[in-house]
């Protein structure tokens with residue numbers, strides 16, 4: 289039997305997104321999401337996309353990522369799409385931190401697992417979940433190729449001038465302290481899709497991609513290659529995020545330790561989990577923040593303004609890095625859905641050739657689209673990301689052929 293199916297697992301710190309695809313035509317057979325893993329109120333939403341079955345949802349505690357994956361396997365089996373299927377060619381995993389070593393998608397063996405594990409200190413929220421996903425999938429199908437697709441891979445083209453921090457070189461090299469960047473699968477996919485939307489080859493366009501999800505990052509992509517990105521050694525640097533601070537003076541950490549008496553672990557938790565939008569106003573969901581702003585809530589408005597101020601600074605910075613910009617692309621949960629964020633981020637940048645058309649910006653759609661007025665020199669686009677399709681494509685190209 290021909291095997292052309294790929295299961296993609298995108299394990300986050302408290303969630304697993306998954307898709308089963310048939311790579312003979314890149315169609316999706318099923319998709320779903322497990323949220324709030326480890327809490328009493330975990331939720332699994334499963335959507336069969338073949339055979340006409342209805343969406344299913346179940347709530348109740350799912351203790352950890354292993355239990356989550358087993359629940360996902362059960363849902364797929366209930367649709368006749370179980371992991372035991374001979375049609376399954378490979379399993380593709382999003383792995384957040386691949387360090388400098390992994391520049392391409394990689395078939396996972398013990399050495400690859402060991403390297404992903406070694407990188408846990410620089411991706412403490414993500415790599416452990418990715419590892420559990422891989423190990424559970426291996427246990428369920430030890431015979432199948434498992435492929436790691438790294439968030440960091442797309443950024444390995446960054447020049448040293450962008451990738452190095454201005455700190456003592458030997459200390460940096462000894463501890464592999466440099467800027468790696470993340471969300472690379474999304475930045476790669478969206479920059480290519482943006483070129484397509486403009487009717488041009490990726491080599492011919494310069495794009496600023498704004499991936500605004502719960503985690504958020506910007507990248508400057510010249511002719512299809514990443515030349516700068518806002519996340520660094522870890523996914524903490526750069527933009528204001530749902531729960532992460534993004535950029536700050538590193539001396540804030542010394543101050544909180546020496547004067548505030550906080551431990552390193554407490555500061556780590558503060559900056560990664562209790563900062564960003566949630567730290568500023570108590571909410572990290574942009575829908576809720578907009579609702580509160582509409583009701584006149586001043587702390588929600590200040591959080592929004594700080595978020596936009598940082599975003600605008602990165603648009604300006606990457607405009608300067610690229611010299612010429614053909615398009616700015618908004619993507620991920622906030623970028624795809626929050627029209628007020630797009631409008632505010634570009635407001636006042638007409639001198640840079642940037643503008644947003646209010647009518648176009650208000651349109652809701654799952655399709656890539658332009659939201660800039662006809663006359664704008666730099667196009668502004670909304671381009672839904674599809675990390676799972678990109679991971680499936682890379683996984684199948686590497687491991688699908690000879691199964």
Ligand SMILES: Nc1ncnc2c1ncn2[C@@H]1O[C@H](COP(=O)(O)OP(=O)(O)O)[C@@H](O)[C@H]1O
Pocket residue numbers: 300500501502503530572573574575620621622625626
């Ligand atoms: N309709 C919407 N309007 C505004 N923001 C939205 C909307 N839908 C989702 N979001 C935002 O998107 C975020 C999730 O984005 P997503 O890309 O799925 O993040 P992640 O992959 O990091 O979990 C939510 O926290 C919320 O802030």
Ligand SMILES: CC(=O)OP(=O)(O)O
Pocket residue numbers: 300384414439470471501502503504523
């Ligand atoms: C790297 C990162 O921040 O990922 P996410 O947005 O999924 O948390």
Ligand SMILES: [Mg+2]
Pocket residue numbers: 501502620
């Ligand atoms: Mg995401």
